[in-house]
Amino acid sequence: MHIKKSLLLPLMLFSTAILYAQEQRKVVYIIADGISADVIEQAQTPNLREISTQGSYLRVYQGGEAGAYNESPTISAVGYNNILTGVWYNKHNVPDNNIEAPNYHYPSIFRVLKDAYPEKTIGIFSSWQDNRTKLIGEGLPATGNIQMDYAFDGLELDTLRYPHDKERQFMSVIDQAVSENAAKTIQEEGPDLSWVYLEFTDDMGHMHGDSPAYSAAVEKMDAQVGLIWQAIKKRAADTGEDWMIMITTDHGRDEKTGKGHGGQTFRQRSAWLVCNKVLENPYSRYGKPSVVDLYPTIANFLNIEIPKESLWELDGVTLMDDIAIAHPQAYYFQEQLDISWTALDDNGEVNIWISTTNNKKTGGSDHYQHIGAFPLRDKHAVIPVKDYPSDFYKVVLETEKNTVNRWIVNDSH
Ligand SMILES: [Zn+2]
Numbered sequence: 001m002h003i004k005k006s007l008l009l010p011l012m013l014f015s016t017a018i019l020y021a022q023e024q025r026k027v028v029y030i031i032a033d034g035i036s037a038d039v040i041e042q043a044q045t046p047n048l049r050e051i052s053t054q055g056s057y058l059r060v061y062q063g064g065e066a067g068a069y070n071e072s073p074t075i076s077a078v079g080y081n082n083i084l085t086g087v088w089y090n091k092h093n094v095p096d097n098n099i100e101a102p103n104y105h106y107p108s109i110f111r112v113l114k115d116a117y118p119e120k121t122i123g124i125f126s127s128w129q130d131n132r133t134k135l136i137g138e139g140l141p142a143t144g145n146i147q148m149d150y151a152f153d154g155l156e157l158d159t160l161r162y163p164h165d166k167e168r169q170f171m172s173v174i175d176q177a178v179s180e181n182a183a184k185t186i187q188e189e190g191p192d193l194s195w196v197y198l199e200f201t202d203d204m205g206h207m208h209g210d211s212p213a214y215s216a217a218v219e220k221m222d223a224q225v226g227l228i229w230q231a232i233k234k235r236a237a238d239t240g241e242d243w244m245i246m247i248t249t250d251h252g253r254d255e256k257t258g259k260g261h262g263g264q265t266f267r268q269r270s271a272w273l274v275c276n277k278v279l280e281n282p283y284s285r286y287g288k289p290s291v292v293d294l295y296p297t298i299a300n301f302l303n304i305e306i307p308k309e310s311l312w313e314l315d316g317v318t319l320m321d322d323i324a325i326a327h328p329q330a331y332y333f334q335e336q337l338d339i340s341w342t343a344l345d346d347n348g349e350v351n352i353w354i355s356t357t358n359n360k361k362t363g364g365s366d367h368y369q370h371i372g373a374f375p376l377r378d379k380h381a382v383i384p385v386k387d388y389p390s391d392f393y394k395v396v397l398e399t400e401k402n403t404v405n406r407w408i409v410n411d412s413h
Contacts, residue, residue: 024239027298028186028194028228029246031080032221034202034261036252036270039210043218047226048274051245056279058319060289062251063269064088069409070315074261074268076202079250079291081135084108084195086295087315090407091361099134104142105363107310108135109295111146113193116304123150123191125182127174127199129157150191152181156199168207171200172220179224183231190235193302198224210258229276244301246294247274277301279319282344287326292316312353312368312396312405313360324348324376324399328406332385332393340380341397341404349373351398352381356390368396 037059040048048057062079064072072078072089073096081094085106089095093103107115110122124132132153137143155162155174162170175198182196204217225247232243252270254260261268271291273279279297283289293316299306300318317326324345331338339352353368360366369388374381376399385393393408 024241025244025302026190026192026241027244027246027302028182028191028196028232029083029248029294029298030196030198030225030228031083032201032218032225032247032249033076033197033199034205034251034253035218035221035249035272036258036267037272038267038270039214039218039253039258040249040272040274043215043222045219045222047222047229048247051225051229051247051276052274055276056273056284056319058273058275058279058284058289060248060271060273060291060293061269062249062271062291063264064090066264066269069407071264074251074263076250077130077135079271080131080197083248083250083291083294084110084135086292087313088292090409091313091315094135097130099130102135102137103361104137104140105360106313108137108143108146109298110136110148110193110195111143112299112304112306112310113302114146115144115307117192120192121149121189123182123185123189123194124148124153124197125150125178125185125194126153126197127156127171127178128197129154131195131197150185150189150194152178152185168200168203171203172217175200175221175224179227183227186228187231187235190239190241193298196228205253205261206259208259210253214258244275244277244298246298248272248291248294273319277320281318281320281323283317283323283326284319286344287317287342289319290316293319309360309365311403312394312398314403314405317402317404322401324401325350325397325404328395328397328404330393330395330406330408332408335384335386335389337383337385337393337395337408338380339383339395339397339406343376343379345399345401346377348376348399348401350376350381352383353396353398354383354385354388355394355396356388356392358392358394366394368394 064070070088077097085092201217204214296318327342329340352371355366
């Protein structure tokens with residue numbers, strides 16, 4: 001197409017302005033450990049309330065889907081990694097707090113940011129060092145030797161400065177130091193993407209269960225979030241940057257006492273998301289959001305283009321922006337696949353792709369076959385797979401607006 005020069009110049013200026021605005025966008029997400037939605041909704045949390053009043057409060061779930069191939073233990077490091085990678089345990093391969101063999105072929109949100117924008121800066125402020133060294137995998141060949149630009153963690157290993165008392169009050173002191181450092185670094189340096197991790201709430205949950213001590217820890221956490229929120233507000237006012245803060249949790253607590261977690265009951269799976277941005281689209285309104293939705297939402301806000309081989313594996317759906325499809329389902333029967341979805345748009349098509357390989361697991365590419373295009377509003381399709389016999393299928397449902405996927409694992413046939 002031929003465009004006259006006189007038209008081109010204003011167009012270029014316009015796109016430069018958009019790019020400039022996007023460069024000014026920054027994100028910090030905070031994980032406060034082990035707080036179910038019923039707890040956060042009843043606690044005295046003036047800072048979280050101020051943030052969600054400006055933006056959104058959503059109930060979300062942890063734990064994958066109970067009983068499905070992506071069920072994920074409601075254990076801390078699993079929960080952090082669901083958020084960090086945007087996929088469930090069956091893909092990221094962190095089933096517990098030992099973090100023995102994380103599958104880094106599912107790139108962290110920090111990695112996709114750095115791959116897209118090497119000049120952007122990333123930070124972690126954490127009451128548990130493994131979040132940086134094992135989950136993000138700083139400096140490991142398997143993570144492309146990713147380096148954090150700002151890191152403040154490992155205080156829990158310094159037993160001289162932070163002696164481990166029986167009541168675990170040292171963790172509250174560490175959370176406070178982590179929050180203060182996060183607030184200072186955010187205000188002074190403004191990293192483009194940061195993760196803050198606070199632990200003390202879970203410690204009080206384990207020790208005392210649902211109790212005044214646990215509630216007090218939740219309120220302390222709110223005050224620590226407040227330090228970071230004040231720093232963000234000040235920096236945004238000073239610089240004109242557009243900041244998004246998200247606060248969430250890694251799992252809930254057991255129904256009976258609140259002391260335990262790890263299982264798949266409603267309250268252990270119960271989580272929540274507070275955000276200063278209005279998270280509103282058909283999915284956040286009518287769908288069933290979960291913690292893996294943070295990743296595509298952050299990517300969306302920071303304008304990160306996720307490479308196709310990772311995008312087609314993401315288990316989350318963005319909570320902002322226009323989308324068309326969510327909640328994919330796929331079942332095998334007699335050489336056919338029964339596929340269904342929730343349509344969040346009346347128009348458009350769904351392109352269905354299937355793969356019987358899982359090369360992504362080892363860093364390779366999968367061979368997707370295009371099965372056909374179906375009206376989005378149909379919300380279902382039955383497709384023959386006689387030509388692709390397998391015990392394993394990856395099903396990708398691609399629309400113009402967003403793409404979702406589903407696995408069929410160990411189906412009996
Ligand atoms: Zn936890």
